[in-house]
Amino acid sequence: MAQITVRPVTSEGDRQQFLEVPQWVYRHDPNWVPPLKASIAAQLSPEDNPFLGYGEFQGFLAFDDQGRAIGRVVAAINQRLIEREGRRVGLFGYFECIEDFAAGQQLLEAALSWLGDRQIEVVRGPINLSTHNNCLFLVEGFERPPMMMMPYNPPYYPQWLEEMGWVKAKDAYAYDFPMEPLSDKFEKAYRIALKSGITFRPIRTKGEGFDEDVRSLYRLFTQAFANNWSSTPRTEADFLEEAQQLKSLVDPDIFPIAEDNGEMVGFFMGLPDYNIALKHVNGTLNIWGLLKFLWYRRQIKQARMITLCALPEYRRKMVPLALVYLTMKGGEKRGYQRAELSWIWEDNHPSRRITEASGGVIGKTYRVYEKEL
Structure with missing residues (x-):
């Protein structure tokens, strides 16, 4: 050996x-x-x-x-x-x-x-x-490349950990979505939300409007996900820095925002699957890598939906379903052929119910492991 x-x-x-x-x-x-x-x-x-x-x-x-x-x-x-x-x-x-x-x-x-x-x-x-x-380690669904900002690994990684005595801490799922028309209940939910006084618009991507939206996203994200498992809140500075890095990659058609009297109360964060282009740059965005990225990004026909978020008091006003409706309509408009919502913890039953009602089917399973010392 x-x-x-x-x-x-x-x-x-x-x-x-x-x-x-x-x-x-x-x-x-x-x-x-x-x-x-x-x-x-x-x-x-x-x-x-x-x-x-x-x-x-x-x-x-x-x-x-x-x-x-x-x-x-x-x-x-x-x-x-x-x-x-x-x-x-x-x-x-x-x-x-x-x-x-x-x-x-x-x-x-x-x-x-x-x-x-x-x-x-x-x-x-x-x-x-x-x-x-x-x-996360991928444990099921190795047949397709990962979507943007999602993990990927050989099948032997989780096998090794289990042989070494590590145990499952929690699983997470990636859901596949064909870009097909939703059932009528989603459009009805959108109409109900409008009648309740909720307004919807795409995220702003330029100037002060972008900065204002990102700060609102941070406040809402921190409030809604304060109790996420194995997670701690980011600082506003960290969040703003990451947002600036993603600014040029945002597609407003798949990033709707819900507001009540001008205050953000929900959003559905989606991005084109830039892994289609990043696959060709070999991990380096020098001048040649950037040119390849710009060339191959034209081939992107799929999207990664990252986070569906709505404050609890707005769920009865159908804000989450309305955001799904608008995102799917925007994706159809942009010519996306499929989407992936990833990832959702296995015990996040409210998000899983909405996702599965929207036609999402589990396509990949991921896992976090633990070991006592």
Whole structure:
């Protein structure tokens, strides 16, 4: 057997090798979409990183006997999550490894050891520092590429964890939607919402209007999802920064907003599936990558629906169903052929009922694992 060496990421050279590991893991996988390396590097930057204000992390690399980096993982402690849950929860994320069980096991053992040295009691993952970044292992639905900002992994990752004694913490689902007309009850819901005084409009994408909408989205998002499992609220600054990065990618036709007397009370956040274009840029948006991205984005005929949100008191006014109605109408107008709503926790029954009533069918299953130390 090849000799495996695992060591912590400590230098700029290590960080560059860390970013390159997925290229080796997925070199023969036609469904893989390379993540933007600059985005991963920013999340794990040792300088000017907002996460380091309330947490700490350590990356590890696995090397084969020829000195090639064949695997990676990050162990992390999010103090906000610990305070919220009242117990010492640690995280692992950014896990990638070639199909070598010994290498994968040694990587995870290194992460567990680092967390154990810091009095962590239970480890959860994969979660890349926070559920606001990438998280989850795909466990069912490997036949299709991932939608934008959704995880993807080889089937052997979850198999390995189960062999190592990790257990399921929670599943999440991605729902497939054909772009077909909805039942009449959705249009009726839209009419009821209008009669109740609710107004609807697309998100604004320019100037002060965009900034105002993003701040309203942040307030609503934070209020509506304050109790999400294994999650802690983002700061407004973090939310605004992420929104600026996505500003040029927004399609207002699939991002409707509901208002009551000018105050945002609901939204349905959708984006074109830019993975169709990102697949061709190999993780780097240099001048040639950008040109390829602009060329291939014209081929996008599917969308990822990210979040359906409405304040509880507006559900009886049919705001969620009205938002679904407007989004599907907008998608048909733009020529989208299919959509995916992802992801929804398995125990989020209100969202699942609306999704399934809209014609959504579970297409993929994802999982977060836990292990007691």
